[in-house]
Amino acid sequence: MTEEIAPSDAYARTTTAEVIDVNATGVVLNRTVFYSRGGGQPGDTGILKWDGGEVRVTDTFRVAGVPMHAVEGTPPPAGTSVEAEIDWQRRHLLMRTHTALHVLSAIIWRDFDAKVTGGNMEPGTARMDFELDSISVEFGRAVEERLNAELAKDHAIRVLFLPRDEAFADPDLIRTKVNLLPPSIDPIRVIEIGDIDKQADGGTHVRSTGEVGPVHVVKTESKGKGNKRMRIEL
Numbered sequence: 754m755t756e757e758i759a760p761s762d763a764y765a766r767t768t769t770a771e772v773i774d775v776n777a778t779g780v781v782l783n784r785t786v787f788y789s790r791g792g793g794q795p796g797d798t799g800i801l802k803w804d805g806g807e808v809r810v811t812d813t814f815r816v817a818g819v820p821m822h823a824v825e826g827t828p829p830p831a832g833t834s835v836e837a838e839i840d841w842q843r844r845h846l847l848m849r850t851h852t853a854l855h856v857l858s859a860i861i862w863r864d865f866d867a868k869v870t871g872g873n874m875e876p877g878t879a880r881m882d883f884e885l886d887s888i889s890v891e892f893g894r895a896v897e898e899r900l901n902a903e904l905a906k907d908h909a910i911r912v913l914f915l916p917r918d919e920a921f922a923d924p925d926l927i928r929t930k931v932n933l934l935p936p937s938i939d940p941i942r943v944i945e946i947g948d949i950d951k952q953a954d955g956g957t958h959v960r961s962t963g964e965v966g967p968v969h970v971v972k973t974e975s976k977g978k979g980n981k982r983m984r985i986e987l
């Protein structure tokens with residue numbers, strides 16, 4: 754079992770840990786601050802340091818549910834005490850990007866009745882697809898204005914761990930298909946952005962929307978009937 758710190762404290766950059774397994778795929782720690790790739794958010798990169806060595810972590814992802822730290826070079830052997838540190842600038846940019854996407858999806862739902870059909874993000878840039886009939890440069894500009902206005906309100910962001918029954922009774926969460934989560938997931942982690950958005954989510958977010966900063970809608974395109982794409986940059 755790996756104790757994961759990011760789900761409850763996205764601002765933790767470093768932790769001491771013990772190597773509990775090493776294999777061809779990577780290093781397993783008893784505790785980690787690294788975020789495992791998922792929900793459209795890339796895995797963290799960073800460094801593992803120990804008495805006598807250090808190694809770069811190039812990606813973090815789950816293997817059979819366990820966070821795996823892929824490393825470049827010779828990994829520390831099992832039993833080694835390490836200091837695990839994420840690339841904070843990259844992660845913080847991902848947190849800002851991820852929060853921007855949630856606010857964007859909230860605006861498109863609230864003002865245009867359209868659901869999200871997909872999305873992906875890199876540090877500082879992301880795309881999101883919506884069930885919209887049409888899209889245009891003007892529409893993108895209008896959305897950009899609303900997005901920045903909403904971000905500037907500095908909505909507080911809270912991480913909630915809701916009992917499954919409670920999550921299933923919440924209309925906002927039902928809308929975001931919380932019922933599709935596997936039955937084994939209980940409690941359900943929820944990201945609440947002020948009074949504008951609430952959804953089950955595994956990712957890392959900033960503390961308030963003011964921390965996201967200005968966002969630009971840099972591209973709008975059609976990906977087919979009822980599927981329109983918007984690309985944003987921070």
Ligand SMILES: [Zn+2]
Pocket residue numbers: 792851855954955956
């Ligand atoms: Zn998310």
